[in-house]
Amino acid sequence: MDLRFSEQDEDFRKELRSWLDANLPSEMREAAFWADKSDDESFEIRREWEANKAKDGFAGIVWPEEYGGRGGTPTMKAIYDEEMAKANAPSTVNPLGLAFLGPTVMALGTDYQKREIIKPLLHNEVIWCQGFSEPGAGSDLAALQMKAEPQGEDYLINGQKIWTTNAMHGDKIFTLARTSSPEGGKKHAGISMLLVDMHQPGIEARPLKQMTGASEFGEVFYTDALCKQTDILGGEGNGWATAMLLLSFERGSSAIGQYTEFRKMWEEVTNVAAQVERDGRPATEDPVLRQELAAALIELECLKYHSWHVLTQTSNGKDLGFEASMTKIMWSETFRRVSDAHEKVVGTAFQVPELGQGLSIEELTTMAMWSRSCTIWGGSQQVQRTVVAERVLGLPR
Amino acid sequence: MQFQLTDEQRALQDAVRSYLRDRFSATQVREFYEQPESDGAPAPLWQALGEQGWLAVLVPEEQDGIGLGVLDAAVLAREFGAGTVPGPWLGTVLAGEAIRLTGSKEQQAERLPALAAGETKGAVALVKQGSTPVPTSAPATSSGGTLSGSLGLVEYPELADVLVVAAQDGLYLIDPKGAGVTVTPTTALDRTVRLGTVTLDGAAGERLEGSTPELVQRLLDTAAVLVANDLVGIARRALVDTVEYDKTRVQFGKPVGSFQAIKHDLADLHIAITFAEHAATYAAYALDEQRPDAQLAASIAKAKASDAADTATAAMIQYHGGIGYTWEHHAHFYFKRCKRLQASYGDAAQHRERIAQLVIDAPGTQDEVTGVNPGGSSGVQGSGVAAGAAAS
Incomplete structure (x- = not known):
C-alpha cells in the first residue's frame, strides 16, 4: 500500500498546474463566462483553447511521442484528468476522437491513416464524430442498417445515425455501415468502419435538443454520401471487431476526473443546503438531508478509492477487461446520487434558476439533468449490468 | 500508487485462508452451530x-507480539467474516489494542504477552448499546476507582479474563470474575458468538491512564473498521456462493442465473461490495498512517460495509430460493452474523450522521488528501496538497 505518486508524476502535475495558471484565464473557469454564449461561440473558444494546449504538449498524455503524444503513464493521464477538473478547465471538443479513434488508428490504421488522422485530431484541426447508434439500433448496436455500396472507387452510403455528439461541429465521422449482406444471418458480419467527410452534399446534420435545452448531439442523415473504399479502418467486413477494440480503449480510465468534478458538485450542493431553509433551520441541519448528503459522499469517496484501484492495475500492466463496465456504472450512479441530493435539498426551487440573494443553482440543476443521460450513453446501465453479470461474475447468458 | 495489499499481507491472507479451508471449514462451523451450549471458542481453533x-497482530514486538497494523488485522477479520469463524478474537485484539494505546508500560508488560499468545482472553464494552461509537457514549460510570453500569450484549463475557470498559473519564480494566461484577449470559441468534450482560455494581477498575478521548476514539474507529472488514468478508462470500448456486440451479429449462432480474441485482451487489472492500481497506490503512481523513474513512467503511452485507446476505437467501431459508443451508449463518455486526460500533445511519458532523459541520478537518477543499466550491484553490503527496 502506497498512495503516493512518483516524482515524475508529481513533476508533471506541477508543470500542468503552472501551464493552467498561465493559460486558463480566471473568467473562463466560471460558469458565468459560458452562460451568455451560444453553442457555436463556446465551441470555437474551447476548440482554440484546446488546440493551444496541445501545441504546448498537454494533449494525448498517454499517446506515444511518435504520434505527437506525451508518452506518459496512465497515472499521468489520471493526474491530467484531476487537474483539469479541479481547474474548471473547458472540456474537450474532440472527446470521441481522443478517447477512441486515435488509439484505434494507432493499433489498426494504415500508415496513411496514421499520418492523416492523428496529428490533426490532436490539434483540433479536425473534429471527429462517432456514428454508431441508429434509430433502430441503440443498445442493440449490431442491428444497424446503414448501407455502404461500392460504386467505382467509392462507397455510396445511405442511412441515418442518431445521438451523434458534436454532430453540428463535426468535420469527419467514423461510422459503422453494412458493406455486405450478413452471412448466414449473423448480424455482426458484413459491417465496416468507414471514415467519412461530413462536409459533403450527401451528409446532413440536424441538432437534437436535449432536456437541458442544449444541443450537444444530433442526427446525421446520409443520402448517397461518399467515401473512398480505402477510407475503411480495420479492414472491410471487420467493423464489429474494430468497434469492440475501439470501445475497449476506455477500459483503463480511472474515473478520477469524474470524482473530482462530482466532489466539487457535492461541495456546492452542501453550500446551497446551508442557505436553504427547511422547517425553520438550514437544510444542512435536517436529519434526513444529512443522511442524503452523507450517503452521496460515501459513494464519492468509494469512487475515488476505486480509481486508485484502477490506477494500480493499469500501472502494473494489468488489463482491467470487463471490469471497465463496473467503472462506468460506478461513476454514473455516483453522479446521480449527488444529483438526487441537489434535487432534494432545493425542493420546489429546482424549478427556478436562483434562490433569493442571487444564489444561482442553474448550473447544479443542469448537471442534475445531465446525470440522467450518463446512465444511458456509452452503453446503458442495463447493458452494463448484463456485461458485469456475465463477464465479471460468470453468470450464464 | 499501489492501492493494494503488500506481498506480506497477501501471504497472511493465504495462510488464514488455507488454515480455515483445512481445519475450520463449513463442516466445522456447522458442527459448532449445533453446540449452542458450548463456551463458543473451539479449543483447536483458539490454539491455532x-x-x-x-492474536498478536497488533501487539508490539517488545510485548511478544508481531507489531503489525490495523490493515493486517483487517486482513484476518475479513477472512473470519468470510468463514463465519467463532471465538473471542475481536474482543481479545481490541482489549490488547486498548492497553497498547492507553495503558502504562507496566500494564502493557503485564497483560499484552498473555493476550498475544492466547493464554488470556479479552472482552470489551466500549459503547452504550445502540449508540454511535464516540467517547461520550461510554456505557459505565466511574466513581472513586469503582465502576457501575449495565453493559448490554458484551461478546464472550463469560470467557474473558480481562474486560475493557469505557466510563465517562476513560477506559478501565475489570476482572470479569471479581467482586461487584455479574455476568448474565443471553442466547444469541448468531451462534458464532456468545453474548451476555455484564452488571457492574461498584466493581474495582484499573484505570488505563493514557485513555484520552482522542485515543478512545481511535480505539472505537479501529473496532468499527475491523467489524467493517468482517462484514465485507461476509458480503463477498454471500455473493460468491449465490453466484455459484445460480449458475447451476435450473428452472424453466435454464440456469436461474441467466435471468436478468437476478443478474442485474447480483451485478449491483458486486459493485456495492467492491466499493465496500475498497473502503474497508482504505480505512484500515488510514488509521495505520494516521491520515487526516482517518475518522471519516472509518465511518465510510462501516456505513458502506454494513449496507453491502445487509443487502448481500438478504440476496443470498432470496436467490437460493426455498433451500436458502432452511436450517440446513448456511445462508442463515451469514445473515445472522451480519445482523449482529452491521449494528455493532454504529450502524450505517449513525455513521452517515457522523460523516455529516465531520464534513458538513466542521469542514476542513477531514479534508481528504487527494481532493478539493470542503467548503470551497470553485475547486481552483490549488492548495498545494498534491494528490498523495501528504501521504506518509
Whole structure:
C-alpha cells in the first residue's frame, strides 16, 4: 500500500498546474463566462483553447511521442484528468476522437491513416464524430442498417445515425455501415468502419435538443454520401471487431476526473443546503438531508478509492477487461446520487434558476439533468449490468 | 500508487485462508452451530489463533507480539467474516489494542504477552448499546476507582479474563470474575458468538491512564473498521456462493442465473461490495498512517460495509430460493452474523450522521488528501496538497 505518486508524476502535475495558471484565464473557469454564449461561440473558444494546449504538449498524455503524444503513464493521464477538473478547465471538443479513434488508428490504421488522422485530431484541426447508434439500433448496436455500396472507387452510403455528439461541429465521422449482406444471418458480419467527410452534399446534420435545452448531439442523415473504399479502418467486413477494440480503449480510465468534478458538485450542493431553509433551520441541519448528503459522499469517496484501484492495475500492466463496465456504472450512479441530493435539498426551487440573494443553482440543476443521460450513453446501465453479470461474475447468458 | 495489499499481507491472507479451508471449514462451523451450549471458542481453533500469531497482530514486538497494523488485522477479520469463524478474537485484539494505546508500560508488560499468545482472553464494552461509537457514549460510570453500569450484549463475557470498559473519564480494566461484577449470559441468534450482560455494581477498575478521548476514539474507529472488514468478508462470500448456486440451479429449462432480474441485482451487489472492500481497506490503512481523513474513512467503511452485507446476505437467501431459508443451508449463518455486526460500533445511519458532523459541520478537518477543499466550491484553490503527496 502506497498512495503516493512518483516524482515524475508529481513533476508533471506541477508543470500542468503552472501551464493552467498561465493559460486558463480566471473568467473562463466560471460558469458565468459560458452562460451568455451560444453553442457555436463556446465551441470555437474551447476548440482554440484546446488546440493551444496541445501545441504546448498537454494533449494525448498517454499517446506515444511518435504520434505527437506525451508518452506518459496512465497515472499521468489520471493526474491530467484531476487537474483539469479541479481547474474548471473547458472540456474537450474532440472527446470521441481522443478517447477512441486515435488509439484505434494507432493499433489498426494504415500508415496513411496514421499520418492523416492523428496529428490533426490532436490539434483540433479536425473534429471527429462517432456514428454508431441508429434509430433502430441503440443498445442493440449490431442491428444497424446503414448501407455502404461500392460504386467505382467509392462507397455510396445511405442511412441515418442518431445521438451523434458534436454532430453540428463535426468535420469527419467514423461510422459503422453494412458493406455486405450478413452471412448466414449473423448480424455482426458484413459491417465496416468507414471514415467519412461530413462536409459533403450527401451528409446532413440536424441538432437534437436535449432536456437541458442544449444541443450537444444530433442526427446525421446520409443520402448517397461518399467515401473512398480505402477510407475503411480495420479492414472491410471487420467493423464489429474494430468497434469492440475501439470501445475497449476506455477500459483503463480511472474515473478520477469524474470524482473530482462530482466532489466539487457535492461541495456546492452542501453550500446551497446551508442557505436553504427547511422547517425553520438550514437544510444542512435536517436529519434526513444529512443522511442524503452523507450517503452521496460515501459513494464519492468509494469512487475515488476505486480509481486508485484502477490506477494500480493499469500501472502494473494489468488489463482491467470487463471490469471497465463496473467503472462506468460506478461513476454514473455516483453522479446521480449527488444529483438526487441537489434535487432534494432545493425542493420546489429546482424549478427556478436562483434562490433569493442571487444564489444561482442553474448550473447544479443542469448537471442534475445531465446525470440522467450518463446512465444511458456509452452503453446503458442495463447493458452494463448484463456485461458485469456475465463477464465479471460468470453468470450464464 | 499501489492501492493494494503488500506481498506480506497477501501471504497472511493465504495462510488464514488455507488454515480455515483445512481445519475450520463449513463442516466445522456447522458442527459448532449445533453446540449452542458450548463456551463458543473451539479449543483447536483458539490454539491455532495463538500459535499463528493471529492474536498478536497488533501487539508490539517488545510485548511478544508481531507489531503489525490495523490493515493486517483487517486482513484476518475479513477472512473470519468470510468463514463465519467463532471465538473471542475481536474482543481479545481490541482489549490488547486498548492497553497498547492507553495503558502504562507496566500494564502493557503485564497483560499484552498473555493476550498475544492466547493464554488470556479479552472482552470489551466500549459503547452504550445502540449508540454511535464516540467517547461520550461510554456505557459505565466511574466513581472513586469503582465502576457501575449495565453493559448490554458484551461478546464472550463469560470467557474473558480481562474486560475493557469505557466510563465517562476513560477506559478501565475489570476482572470479569471479581467482586461487584455479574455476568448474565443471553442466547444469541448468531451462534458464532456468545453474548451476555455484564452488571457492574461498584466493581474495582484499573484505570488505563493514557485513555484520552482522542485515543478512545481511535480505539472505537479501529473496532468499527475491523467489524467493517468482517462484514465485507461476509458480503463477498454471500455473493460468491449465490453466484455459484445460480449458475447451476435450473428452472424453466435454464440456469436461474441467466435471468436478468437476478443478474442485474447480483451485478449491483458486486459493485456495492467492491466499493465496500475498497473502503474497508482504505480505512484500515488510514488509521495505520494516521491520515487526516482517518475518522471519516472509518465511518465510510462501516456505513458502506454494513449496507453491502445487509443487502448481500438478504440476496443470498432470496436467490437460493426455498433451500436458502432452511436450517440446513448456511445462508442463515451469514445473515445472522451480519445482523449482529452491521449494528455493532454504529450502524450505517449513525455513521452517515457522523460523516455529516465531520464534513458538513466542521469542514476542513477531514479534508481528504487527494481532493478539493470542503467548503470551497470553485475547486481552483490549488492548495498545494498534491494528490498523495501528504501521504506518509
